Amino acid sequence: MDARTAFRLLADGLSREPARDFFPWLALRLASIVEADALAIVRVIPGGRAAHTLSLCIDGAIVDNVDYVLAGTPCEQVTEHRVCLFARDVVKDFPDDIMLADLGAEAYLGVPVLTLDDKLVGLIAAIYRRPLTNGGVAQEVLSIAAARVGSELANQRAEFALASTERQLADTHHRLARTNHALTLLRLVNRVVIRSADEMALLSEVCRLAVEEGGYQLAWTGLAQGEEKRIMPLTCSGEGQEFLDECRFSWSAESPEGQAPCGRTIREQTAQLLSPLVTSPDYAPFADAAARYSLATEVALPLHLGSDRQGVLVLLMNTALEVSDDELMLLQELADNLSWGVSALRLRREQERMQQVVLDVAEAVTARSNDQFFSHLAQRLAGVMMADAALIMRVDDGVPLSASLEAGVVDGQPVENFSFEFSGMPCGENFHSAERVITQGVATDFPLIERLMGERFQAWVDRRLEDASGDAIGVIILLFRQPLMAGYDSPRHLLRIFAAGAAAELERRRSDSHIRHLAYFDPGTGLPNRVHFMERLHGAILKSRQEGHRLALMFLDLNRFKEINDSQGHDVGDQVLREVATRFAACLARGESLARLGGDEFVVMVERADEIHSAQVVGRLLNALANPVLCDGHRFNLDVSIGVAFYPEDGDGPRELLKNTDIAMYHAKECGSGYRFYAPEMGRDLSRRLILATRLKEALKNEKLELRYQPIVALGSGNLVGAEVLCRWFDNELGWISPIEFIAVAEERGMISQLGEWVMSDACRQLAQWEEMQVAVLPERLYVNLAARQFEDPLLTQQLCDIVGRAGVSPDRLGLEITEGGFMQDPEQAVRTTEQLCKRGFVLSIDDFGTGYSSLTYLKRFAAYAVKIDKSFVSDMLTDSNDYSIIETIIAMADRLGLRTVAEGVETQAQASALKSMGCNLAQGYLFSRPLAAEEFQRLWLVESNPSMNVVGDGVVASRD
Incomplete structure (x- = not known):
C-alpha cells in the first residue's frame, strides 16, 4: 500500500464518531494499513506488570480482549518508552510469550502510547506471520495512531475522574445532610428525654421525631420478651405501620426471624445496619412485606429499658444506602440517651412507689412475671426456707372464707390444684394475724391438711398476703415433715420478701382481670x-x-x-x-x-x-x-x-x-x-327523616315556615270567636311537607321547643298587627298548639309571658292547646303549669279530647277553659252510635265541669246541626273554612260581611264568598 493511501485510511481510522466504537474501529484500520496479521491496542495496568487489550484484531476480525503479563514479551520492552521492532524470528527471542507462539508470529512491531506529560499508558503492537522487510511506514502509522490513542485514554480517564468526583461530592453531601439530620434528631430527642414524664409517651415521641425530623420512613420501638424470644412492638410512627402487624419479630439466634437487625441488636447489644433489605438472606422472612411497603434500609439500635428489659429502636428508610460512621455514632448516642431517659423514668416511678429499701435478697423473687411466676416462686420459696412443701394460695371471694391454689410444690414436684375453706385450717383460726408458726402437732390438730396433701406434716408456717389497701388476697403456706425448733425464726425475714413478691403479683393479676372486666x-x-x-x-x-x-x-x-x-x-x-x-x-x-x-x-x-x-x-x-x-x-x-x-x-x-x-x-x-x-324501605324512611331534620333546622333558622288560621265559630250564633293557628312548611326541593311528618321530626330531634316558640312569636306578631290595623272583626283569641315537651318545661309560663310582652299583646287573647297525652306524662307538673298560665291570663284548651287516657281526677284540677272533641269521633258520629254516644258524654261531662266544648273536623251541615242540638258550643272544620294564610283570613273573616252562620230551623248553613 502506498503512503498516501495509508495515511488517508489512517485519518479515517483516527476520527471518532458517536455511532461506532473507537478502539475496535481503529484496530481494524491499523491492521489493514500496516498489513499486520494481528494488531492489539493495549492499556498498561498501573504498576507496569500487566496489560489489558482495549481492542484485538486477528486476521481482519475483532476478537475478545485478553489480559496478560508483560514479563517475557516484546511488549515489556515497549513499556520502556521506545519503539521495538523484531523483523524476524521473534518467537525465538521470546520463547515464553504464548500469544506469539499461538499466532505463529515471525515479526513484531510495538509503539508506546504516551500522555502529554510523557507517561506510559499503553502500546500498539503489530504482529506478522512473515518477516517484516520495511517497517518504516508501519512505524510512522503506528506512532501517529499511538498519539491519538494516548489522547483518547487521557480523555476517558478525565471523564471517569470527573464522574467519580461528582459521585463522591454527592455522597459527601448526602452523608453530611444525613449527619446533620442525625444531629438535629439527637438534639430534639435529648430535649424530649429531659422533659418527658411518661415512658410510652417518650418512646412514641422519639418515633415521631425520627420520621418528621430525621427523614426516616418508619420508626418503631420494641421490647424483647423472655422465654418466647419475641420482640413486641411498643410504639411506631411513619408510613407503612401495617408492616409491623404482618411481621413477627424474634431475637432468637435459632430462628430465621432472629437474623434481622432488630434480633441481632438485642442479642449482641450493638447497632446493626442492613441494606438493601429485600435481597438480603438475613431479611428473608420479612422480604415480601418490606417490598410491599418500599422498605430498603434498616438501622437497629439497642435500648436498655431497665435491669431486665431489653428493647430496640428500629429506623427504616425507603432507599438503599450506606449509613456513615458519624451518623451511626450519633444514632447510637441517641439510643443511649433514650435508654437513660426510660431508665430514669422507671427509677423515678419506683422511688415514688417504694417506701422502704428492698433487701438484696429480694432479687431472687423478682423474676419476670409470666405464667410460671408462682411455680418458680414456690420452688425457690421451698428451697430458701428449707420446707418440704410450699403453697401459694389465692383468697376467693365469697362466704365462707376459702382459698384456691395458685402454685405449690412438694419435694420439688408440682401440686395438683385444689381449694379449701379456712375452717379447720391453721390460718382459719385468726386470719387477721400477719404470720403464724406451728412448730409441731399439725397432723394431729388439723387432719384436713393430710386429706388435702395426701401425707402427714408436723409443722406449719404461713404468711398473709395483702394488697395495697391491707386487705387479704392470699396466703403463703410452708409445711415441714419434721417439727421445728422452738422459737423458729431463722429465715423468716426472707418469707416477708417472698410474701411481698407474691402479693404484688396476685394484686397485678387481679387488677389485670378487673381492668379486662371493666373494658369488656x-x-x-x-x-x-x-x-x-x-x-x-x-x-x-x-x-x-x-x-x-x-x-x-x-x-x-x-x-x-x-x-x-x-x-x-x-x-x-x-x-x-x-x-x-x-x-x-x-x-x-x-x-x-x-x-x-x-x-x-x-x-x-x-x-x-x-x-x-x-x-x-x-x-x-x-x-x-x-x-x-x-x-x-x-x-x-x-x-x-x-x-x-x-x-x-x-x-x-x-x-x-x-x-x-x-x-x-x-x-x-x-x-x-x-x-x-x-326491610330496606325502613332505611329510606330514616334517610328522609334525616333530610327533613336538616332542612327543618335551616327553615327554622331562616324563618321559612308559614302560619295558617282556621276559624272557630259559635254554633249558636254563627259568629267568629277565634282561630286555631296551624303551622305549614313548603320546601323548595321537597314541596309541601305534612305537619304530622315534620312535627314528629321536630320532636324526635329536639327542635319542638324552638318550633313552638317560633309559632307563638309569629302568631303574637300577627295578632298585634291586626289590633294595630283595627280590623272590623277581631277574633276573641288565637289558639296555639303546645307540644308535650314544652308543657314539661317549668319555665314555660315565663317564656310565654316574654313572647307576648315583646309582641305587645294581652295573654288573654291567646289560647293554648295541649293533648291529653302531653299533660298526663306528668300530671302534677301539668296542674302547676296550668294554674300559673291562668294567673297570667292565658286560656287553656285540651286538644284531641277522648283519644288519650285522661284521669278525671286530674282533669277536674286542670285550669282548663275548653275541651276539643277529636275529629275522629265527629267524622262518623252520624253513622256510628258509639262515636255519637262518646260525643254526648264528653259534652255532658264538660258542661258539668264548666268547660266549653269545641268540635273539630266538622265538614257537613248535618254534623253541625247534631252537635248544636247536643249542646256543643263551638266548631271548626272545612264546613266553615279550610286553614287560611293571614292575608286571606283577614280578607274573608275579619270584615263586617264575614261568612257568618245562619240558623235555619235545626240546620246550620255556612255562607261563603
Missing part, C-alpha cells in the same frame, strides 16, 4: 358491653361467612324507661335494668348471646338463625317482661321494642347490621308492634 363488661348488669359485643359480633360474622349460614341480630330498647329514671331516680332505674338483664339472659338458649350497649339498650345475637327461630327468640324476650318488675316497693310494667336484622342480607358488617337493627327497632317503637324485621 357493663358494670351495672354484668353483661358484655358494646366493645366486647362488637368483637364477638365481628367473629360471628366471619364464622357465618366461612360456614355459609345466617345470623340474626336483635336491638332491644325499653319503652318509656326514662320516666323511671326521672320519677324514681337513677338508683332505682339501675336496679330495674339489672332485673331486666337477668330476665333477658334467663330466656336465652345456647347460641343466643346478650349484651348491653348502654342506657336502656340491649342487643341479642342468634347464631344459625332463620325467621322462625328469630321470631321464637323475640317471643321469649317479649314474654320476659310480661310480669311487672318489683323494685324498692314499686311495680313497673315494662315493655320493649325489638328490631331484627339478618346477616348477610341486611348488612355485610357489624356496624351496618347493628345500624339496621336500630332502624327496625325505631319502626317497632313508632308503630307499637313490639318488634319489626328490617
Whole structure:
C-alpha cells in the first residue's frame, strides 16, 4: 500500500464518531494499513506488570480482549518508552510469550502510547506471520495512531475522574445532610428525654421525631420478651405501620426471624445496619412485606429499658444506602440517651412507689412475671426456707372464707390444684394475724391438711398476703415433715420478701382481670358491653361467612324507661335494668348471646338463625317482661321494642347490621308492634327523616315556615270567636311537607321547643298587627298548639309571658292547646303549669279530647277553659252510635265541669246541626273554612260581611264568598 493511501485510511481510522466504537474501529484500520496479521491496542495496568487489550484484531476480525503479563514479551520492552521492532524470528527471542507462539508470529512491531506529560499508558503492537522487510511506514502509522490513542485514554480517564468526583461530592453531601439530620434528631430527642414524664409517651415521641425530623420512613420501638424470644412492638410512627402487624419479630439466634437487625441488636447489644433489605438472606422472612411497603434500609439500635428489659429502636428508610460512621455514632448516642431517659423514668416511678429499701435478697423473687411466676416462686420459696412443701394460695371471694391454689410444690414436684375453706385450717383460726408458726402437732390438730396433701406434716408456717389497701388476697403456706425448733425464726425475714413478691403479683393479676372486666363488661348488669359485643359480633360474622349460614341480630330498647329514671331516680332505674338483664339472659338458649350497649339498650345475637327461630327468640324476650318488675316497693310494667336484622342480607358488617337493627327497632317503637324485621324501605324512611331534620333546622333558622288560621265559630250564633293557628312548611326541593311528618321530626330531634316558640312569636306578631290595623272583626283569641315537651318545661309560663310582652299583646287573647297525652306524662307538673298560665291570663284548651287516657281526677284540677272533641269521633258520629254516644258524654261531662266544648273536623251541615242540638258550643272544620294564610283570613273573616252562620230551623248553613 502506498503512503498516501495509508495515511488517508489512517485519518479515517483516527476520527471518532458517536455511532461506532473507537478502539475496535481503529484496530481494524491499523491492521489493514500496516498489513499486520494481528494488531492489539493495549492499556498498561498501573504498576507496569500487566496489560489489558482495549481492542484485538486477528486476521481482519475483532476478537475478545485478553489480559496478560508483560514479563517475557516484546511488549515489556515497549513499556520502556521506545519503539521495538523484531523483523524476524521473534518467537525465538521470546520463547515464553504464548500469544506469539499461538499466532505463529515471525515479526513484531510495538509503539508506546504516551500522555502529554510523557507517561506510559499503553502500546500498539503489530504482529506478522512473515518477516517484516520495511517497517518504516508501519512505524510512522503506528506512532501517529499511538498519539491519538494516548489522547483518547487521557480523555476517558478525565471523564471517569470527573464522574467519580461528582459521585463522591454527592455522597459527601448526602452523608453530611444525613449527619446533620442525625444531629438535629439527637438534639430534639435529648430535649424530649429531659422533659418527658411518661415512658410510652417518650418512646412514641422519639418515633415521631425520627420520621418528621430525621427523614426516616418508619420508626418503631420494641421490647424483647423472655422465654418466647419475641420482640413486641411498643410504639411506631411513619408510613407503612401495617408492616409491623404482618411481621413477627424474634431475637432468637435459632430462628430465621432472629437474623434481622432488630434480633441481632438485642442479642449482641450493638447497632446493626442492613441494606438493601429485600435481597438480603438475613431479611428473608420479612422480604415480601418490606417490598410491599418500599422498605430498603434498616438501622437497629439497642435500648436498655431497665435491669431486665431489653428493647430496640428500629429506623427504616425507603432507599438503599450506606449509613456513615458519624451518623451511626450519633444514632447510637441517641439510643443511649433514650435508654437513660426510660431508665430514669422507671427509677423515678419506683422511688415514688417504694417506701422502704428492698433487701438484696429480694432479687431472687423478682423474676419476670409470666405464667410460671408462682411455680418458680414456690420452688425457690421451698428451697430458701428449707420446707418440704410450699403453697401459694389465692383468697376467693365469697362466704365462707376459702382459698384456691395458685402454685405449690412438694419435694420439688408440682401440686395438683385444689381449694379449701379456712375452717379447720391453721390460718382459719385468726386470719387477721400477719404470720403464724406451728412448730409441731399439725397432723394431729388439723387432719384436713393430710386429706388435702395426701401425707402427714408436723409443722406449719404461713404468711398473709395483702394488697395495697391491707386487705387479704392470699396466703403463703410452708409445711415441714419434721417439727421445728422452738422459737423458729431463722429465715423468716426472707418469707416477708417472698410474701411481698407474691402479693404484688396476685394484686397485678387481679387488677389485670378487673381492668379486662371493666373494658369488656357493663358494670351495672354484668353483661358484655358494646366493645366486647362488637368483637364477638365481628367473629360471628366471619364464622357465618366461612360456614355459609345466617345470623340474626336483635336491638332491644325499653319503652318509656326514662320516666323511671326521672320519677324514681337513677338508683332505682339501675336496679330495674339489672332485673331486666337477668330476665333477658334467663330466656336465652345456647347460641343466643346478650349484651348491653348502654342506657336502656340491649342487643341479642342468634347464631344459625332463620325467621322462625328469630321470631321464637323475640317471643321469649317479649314474654320476659310480661310480669311487672318489683323494685324498692314499686311495680313497673315494662315493655320493649325489638328490631331484627339478618346477616348477610341486611348488612355485610357489624356496624351496618347493628345500624339496621336500630332502624327496625325505631319502626317497632313508632308503630307499637313490639318488634319489626328490617326491610330496606325502613332505611329510606330514616334517610328522609334525616333530610327533613336538616332542612327543618335551616327553615327554622331562616324563618321559612308559614302560619295558617282556621276559624272557630259559635254554633249558636254563627259568629267568629277565634282561630286555631296551624303551622305549614313548603320546601323548595321537597314541596309541601305534612305537619304530622315534620312535627314528629321536630320532636324526635329536639327542635319542638324552638318550633313552638317560633309559632307563638309569629302568631303574637300577627295578632298585634291586626289590633294595630283595627280590623272590623277581631277574633276573641288565637289558639296555639303546645307540644308535650314544652308543657314539661317549668319555665314555660315565663317564656310565654316574654313572647307576648315583646309582641305587645294581652295573654288573654291567646289560647293554648295541649293533648291529653302531653299533660298526663306528668300530671302534677301539668296542674302547676296550668294554674300559673291562668294567673297570667292565658286560656287553656285540651286538644284531641277522648283519644288519650285522661284521669278525671286530674282533669277536674286542670285550669282548663275548653275541651276539643277529636275529629275522629265527629267524622262518623252520624253513622256510628258509639262515636255519637262518646260525643254526648264528653259534652255532658264538660258542661258539668264548666268547660266549653269545641268540635273539630266538622265538614257537613248535618254534623253541625247534631252537635248544636247536643249542646256543643263551638266548631271548626272545612264546613266553615279550610286553614287560611293571614292575608286571606283577614280578607274573608275579619270584615263586617264575614261568612257568618245562619240558623235555619235545626240546620246550620255556612255562607261563603
